[in-house]
Amino acid sequence: RKEVEQDPGPFNVPEGATVAFNCTYSNSASQSFFWYRQDCRKEPKLLMSVYSSGNEDGRFTAQLNRASQYISLLIRDSKLSDSATYLCVVSPSTGGFKTIFGAGTRLFVKA
C-alpha cells in the first residue's frame, strides 16, 4: 500500500461544477497535511494547509479525518484556471523529515 494515495483522475468537469478529491494516508502518526497545486511543467505550490477542524479558503475547502486517515479537497464553482494537478501531501510524525507527496489528481475544467 502506498503511503499516500489519491483518486486516480483525471477529472473532467464543466465550469461552475463542484469537484471533490480524496486522499488517504497510511501513517497514523502523521502530523501535518497539505494540498499543493502543480500546473503543467511547473513546480508545486501550496494551495492550502489542512487542519483537523477543516478549513476554507474562498472556493476551496479542505477536511481532515484522522480516525479514517483521510483528507479531502472540495472546489466549488470551478474555473478554467483551476485546471491543474492537485497533490496531497503528508508530513511526518514528530522527529521525522520525509514528506510524502501523493501522485496527484489531474483536473480539467472545460468551458
Added chain:
Amino acid sequence: GAGVSQSPSNKVTEKGKDVELRCDPISGHTALYWYRQSLGQGLEFLIYFQGNSAPDKSGLPSDRFSAERTGGSVSTLTIQRTQQEDSAVYLCASSLVSGQETQYFGPGTRLLVL
C-alpha cells in the same frame, strides 16, 4: 523577495557522465529538500537537510546520488555515472523549519540522459 532558485534549468548529458545540480534556498530557511519527478509521476523524496544536522538520505535511489549543503545554504545534488533512467525533473524546496512547514519549490532542473 527571492524564491528558491535552481540551476541549470535544463541539462542534457550523455550516459555515464556526472552531473551537478544546484539549489539556492530562500534566505533564512533552515530546511532543504530534493525531490525527483519523472514524466507524469508524483514527487519522489530524495534527501533532506535541516540546519547542521546529519541529512536524511533515505530517499536516494543509489550510491550514484549524493548531495551536499554548504554553510547551511546552497545545496548541490550530484549524480555520478548517469543512466537513462535518471532522466527526470529534479526539484528543490526549502522551508522555514522542518516537516510541518510549507515547502517552497524552485522551478526545477530538467535532466535528460541520452
